[in-house]
Amino acid sequence: MKISTKGRYALRIMLDLAQNSKGEYIPLKDISSRQGITIKYMEQIVPMLTKAGLIRSLRGNNGGYMLSRQPEEYTIGEILRCAEGSLAPIACLEDETNQCPRSESCKTLAFWQGMRDVIYEYADGRTLKDLL
Amino acid sequence: MKISTKGRYALRIMLDLAQNSKGEYIPLKDISSRQGITIKYMEQIVPMLTKAGLIRSLRGNNGGYMLSRQPEEYTIGEILRCAEGSLAPIACLEDETNQCPRSESCKTLAFWQGMRDVIYEYADGRTLKDLL
C-alpha cells in the first residue's frame, strides 16, 4: 500500500515548477539540483505529465518545462493519477475489465469502494497551491 | 498504491471465520472451498493473524481456527495492518527510522500525513461486524 517514487517525485516536480516559475522554461538540471532527483530518472517521469497536458515543454537551448495552468487549478489527485496510473486500493475498482468473478457476492467490495472514495476525496480536494 | 493479496485474503478469511463460527475450530480446507484460496497460500497468511492474537488455532485432527473475540471487536484497520504491515502511503510515515533527510523542509509531507490519517480513520472506524 505505497505510493511509488513516480508519484512522489511527480508531485515534487510540479511543486518545484510552481515555486520557481517566472514565465520561463525551467530545465531539469535546475529541478535536479534543488530536489536531489537525477535528471535521467526525471526524464522518465516528466513525459507523463507533458503528455497529459499538465505541463508544457520546450526542447533545445534555454528549453525546459513550465506549468500550463495556475497552481490552484491542479488537484493533487490528478497529478498522482497521472504518474501512478490509479489511486484505487484494489485492482477490481480500476475499471470494468478488472472485475473479479466474486464481485456479486463479495462482502469486502463495498469496504474497498469506501476506502477508494475517501482517498479520492482527499486527494482531489487539495490543489498544488495548498501545498505551497 | 495497492493492497496486496495478503491483506485482501486476510480480511476474507476473518470474515469467513466470523460467518461460519459455531464455537468449533474451522480448518483451512473449509475456508479454501468457500473462498477459493489455496490452503498452501493461506498457511502463509494465517500465522500472522494467529501470532497477533486475532485468531486462535488448534493443530491436529479436528483442528483449525476460530476468532478470539466478537466480530464487532475487530477493526478492519488492525486486520489489514496485521497482514500488510502498514497502511501508510509512504515509508517516511511508518516509523522514526524511515524518515528522510528532507522531512524538515518537505512540502509534501503534511499532505501524505493527511492521506494516511483519512485512510486510518476509515479503516479503524469499521469493524468486522459491519461487513457481515
Added chain:
DNA sequence: TATAATACCTACTAAAGAGGTATGAATTAA
C-alpha cells in the same frame, strides 16, 4: 551557421516484492 544546452527516445539492469508451490515435521482428536 556553428555550438551548447536541452528535451526526447529506447534499451538495459539489479534488487525487491508479489503470489504462489513443495516438502516434511509436529500435534492432536477420534
Added chain:
DNA sequence: TTAATTCATACCTCTTTAGTAGGTATTATA
C-alpha cells in the same frame, strides 16, 4: 494407531521498482 490438521522452511517464477546508459532531435543564442 491413524488421519487430519497446523506449523516451519525452502523454493520458484513473474512483475514491478528504481533507477542507469547512450544516443537523437531540437532550438535559442553567439
